[in-house]
Amino acid sequence: MHIRKQRLLTPGPTPLYPPALHAMMAADIHHRTEDFRKVYRSTLADLKEVMGTAHDVLMFAASGTGAMDAAVSNLFSRGDKAIVCVAGKFGERWAEIAKAYGLDATVLSAPYGEVVAPERVAAALEAEPATRGVFVQASETSTGAAHDVRTMGSAVAKTGAIFVVDAITGLGTMPLDIDGWGLDVTIGGSQKAFMIPPGLAFMSISPKAWGFADSATLPHYYFNLKKEKKSGDAGESSWTPSTALILALAEALKYVKQLGMPHLIENAQLLARATRAAVEKLGLELFAPHSPGSSVTAVKAPPGLDSGVIVKEFRSRFGAVIANGQGSMKGQIFRIAHLGYFDFADLFAVIAELEIILRANGFPVEFGTGVAAVENLYSEVAVTPQAVHA
Amino acid sequence: MHIRKQRLLTPGPTPLYPPALHAMMAADIHHRTEDFRKVYRSTLADLKEVMGTAHDVLMFAASGTGAMDAAVSNLFSRGDKAIVCVAGKFGERWAEIAKAYGLDATVLSAPYGEVVAPERVAAALEAEPATRGVFVQASETSTGAAHDVRTMGSAVAKTGAIFVVDAITGLGTMPLDIDGWGLDVTIGGSQKAFMIPPGLAFMSISPKAWGFADSATLPHYYFNLKKEKKSGDAGESSWTPSTALILALAEALKYVKQLGMPHLIENAQLLARATRAAVEKLGLELFAPHSPGSSVTAVKAPPGLDSGVIVKEFRSRFGAVIANGQGSMKGQIFRIAHLGYFDFADLFAVIAELEIILRANGFPVEFGTGVAAVENLYSEVAVTPQAVHA
Numbered sequence: 001m002h003i004r005k006q007r008l009l010t011p012g013p014t015p016l017y018p019p020a021l022h023a024m025m026a027a028d029i030h031h032r033t034e035d036f037r038k039v040y041r042s043t044l045a046d047l048k049e050v051m052g053t054a055h056d057v058l059m060f061a062a063s064g065t066g067a068m069d070a071a072v073s074n075l076f077s078r079g080d081k082a083i084v085c086v087a088g089k090f091g092e093r094w095a096e097i098a099k100a101y102g103l104d105a106t107v108l109s110a111p112y113g114e115v116v117a118p119e120r121v122a123a124a125l126e127a128e129p130a131t132r133g134v135f136v137q138a139s140e141t142s143t144g145a146a147h148d149v150r151t152m153g154s155a156v157a158k159t160g161a162i163f164v165v166d167a168i169t170g171l172g173t174m175p176l177d178i179d180g181w182g183l184d185v186t187i188g189g190s191q192k193a194f195m196i197p198p199g200l201a202f203m204s205i206s207p208k209a210w211g212f213a214d215s216a217t218l219p220h221y222y223f224n225l226k227k228e229k230k231s232g233d234a235g236e237s238s239w240t241p242s243t244a245l246i247l248a249l250a251e252a253l254k255y256v257k258q259l260g261m262p263h264l265i266e267n268a269q270l271l272a273r274a275t276r277a278a279v280e281k282l283g284l285e286l287f288a289p290h291s292p293g294s295s296v297t298a299v300k301a302p303p304g305l306d307s308g309v310i311v312k313e314f315r316s317r318f319g320a321v322i323a324n325g326q327g328s329m330k331g332q333i334f335r336i337a338h339l340g341y342f343d344f345a346d347l348f349a350v351i352a353e354l355e356i357i358l359r360a361n362g363f364p365v366e367f368g369t370g371v372a373a374v375e376n377l378y379s380e381v382a383v384t385p386q387a388v389h390a
Numbered sequence: 391m392h393i394r395k396q397r398l399l400t401p402g403p404t405p406l407y408p409p410a411l412h413a414m415m416a417a418d419i420h421h422r423t424e425d426f427r428k429v430y431r432s433t434l435a436d437l438k439e440v441m442g443t444a445h446d447v448l449m450f451a452a453s454g455t456g457a458m459d460a461a462v463s464n465l466f467s468r469g470d471k472a473i474v475c476v477a478g479k480f481g482e483r484w485a486e487i488a489k490a491y492g493l494d495a496t497v498l499s500a501p502y503g504e505v506v507a508p509e510r511v512a513a514a515l516e517a518e519p520a521t522r523g524v525f526v527q528a529s530e531t532s533t534g535a536a537h538d539v540r541t542m543g544s545a546v547a548k549t550g551a552i553f554v555v556d557a558i559t560g561l562g563t564m565p566l567d568i569d570g571w572g573l574d575v576t577i578g579g580s581q582k583a584f585m586i587p588p589g590l591a592f593m594s595i596s597p598k599a600w601g602f603a604d605s606a607t608l609p610h611y612y613f614n615l616k617k618e619k620k621s622g623d624a625g626e627s628s629w630t631p632s633t634a635l636i637l638a639l640a641e642a643l644k645y646v647k648q649l650g651m652p653h654l655i656e657n658a659q660l661l662a663r664a665t666r667a668a669v670e671k672l673g674l675e676l677f678a679p680h681s682p683g684s685s686v687t688a689v690k691a692p693p694g695l696d697s698g699v700i701v702k703e704f705r706s707r708f709g710a711v712i713a714n715g716q717g718s719m720k721g722q723i724f725r726i727a728h729l730g731y732f733d734f735a736d737l738f739a740v741i742a743e744l745e746i747i748l749r750a751n752g753f754p755v756e757f758g759t760g761v762a763a764v765e766n767l768y769s770e771v772a773v774t775p776q777a778v779h780a
Contacts (some may be wrong), residue, residue: 259393344742347394348738348742351736366762372758374742
């Protein structure tokens, strides 16, 4: 018998930033007061700053899917031609939303683990000049692969279509020049690199996208971008805001600003590189070797071993909650997350635990070799002692 | 630049048990109400249960030193003959308290890292039959060494003296049969294996020790064992209790009962064994190799390297707060703690971090070998998957 602290190590919800959690205790505040308006305004401003955009940024009491819904229902009309990139479960979600609202969508599919090449998007745009929207995931959380939204964005920018990017696990894990690369709509969620619980969705909207809002005819009520923009300018939300989460976000954004968004991204990239080195050293295969993102690393279970067993033993042996595959990938892969409040100490432990689990299930590994790969990477990139952050 | 979560890994304060922390939020409660009396009574009962004693157990709003003071000022008189075992900083504290209250103390010293042999206590008792008290640390936190309080206890039991044991880091890290071994006074503190912040001290008192309270003449006021016992029987504390900490303790004790005190002890012992195996594998020397306790493992810094550098780099590189040596041992040793809410994930990370720090400071280590020693021990003792505790 031994102590196993429960550690949430999934690609969302991600580990919580303690000062942000503590800040939720101050939620005995009314949202229609100047006190709260001050918080709301500065949080939106900070969000805009860390997203690095001059576009408007809105916030919703919703999960990320709510903002995906809002983008379609506010910016499009029934029958609008659209291109949907599908390379995993969240690409499929774009396709489902497009279908639910009656868009005329062309789906560009890639097998799970691969990505949709930007050339395919450019070709599809050329084939259908009336296309109004292109939908994609910056980071496909279900597979760990990352799309080349920069190249896609420049293709879309030359057309009359807008580029709608689910960056829910992309923000804080990869460079995203929202304004420079033509990301007309960029969507984020609180429970990812923002280090707080689920319940808030974010969206940036370009001037080009605002133009779409004027002519769009799909019905919507709760998600109303124009109304929300007007409310936000007055320091309020249209409906009752999720005050506790906004207080948490304010605190988390302070930390992200202090760290610097580029460093938050670098942190995820470093941990992802170290994870890839470690699992390959242990003889495992990466699930998305060609376009690996840094939000999460999907790893194939060894032949004959259900990835669910690995996930279950992480939990039962060590209290670590890691992610299984989703949808058809369940049982095939397990996923080690890096986005947000993860550090090397997390990774040292996860890899040591993986070594034990693999050996206990008959897969030969030499203890310490995967961890050594992480230590080597840490040392090679010359990560040096610095002033301490909380 | 990378994220370094701050992790408190010292031998007190120890890592906090999250549900206990959350429980502190309910401190908008008045202490002279039946609501609180219910909590106070059941907390005292649970404390007694996990300490495994039929003796009275009292609780004080104080640090552990307060209870040490209380034992002397309530149970002795100026000029009383006493034997004080000193094998580290906390042994010295017993000597200081004895001096402050004018006891006539014989000090039995052992060098830091060693312990006072029980035979020396028996011999001293024989040499001075008028001895009224024997003072010792069950676990000497400053060096990581543990005293043989069982053998000492049986020697004291044959005399008219009482055996006063500072078990502040002994409780929850070593078997202590308080009643069976003749531990007349056993002292604990909240910020150790009890997994909550500092501020509460505990004390068990045998019938033999209560007899001493009747004849003792030293002055005292805040620490009044008889008054506290009477108050406790009525479900109250003599003075204003530390309500938030008591609510936390109630929650932590639920967890300790669920885990089982023997398993909490086993957990610390297992982590201590694994730590010893790892640091020896890395070519480091243990500071207390002959009587290693399981509350904390003190390790000598390699020749030419100040242990303060190691401690500092744990903090600056990884956010890990570990303990330096205390007093004259500062700079010579560093200490890896195991008491309370520590698990293997903590240890995997600490050892990987130690490997990196040692190599970065010119001490040759092969990455992963220390971690492998921990993994080997985990596997050898056949720690199997179990139902998950929070």
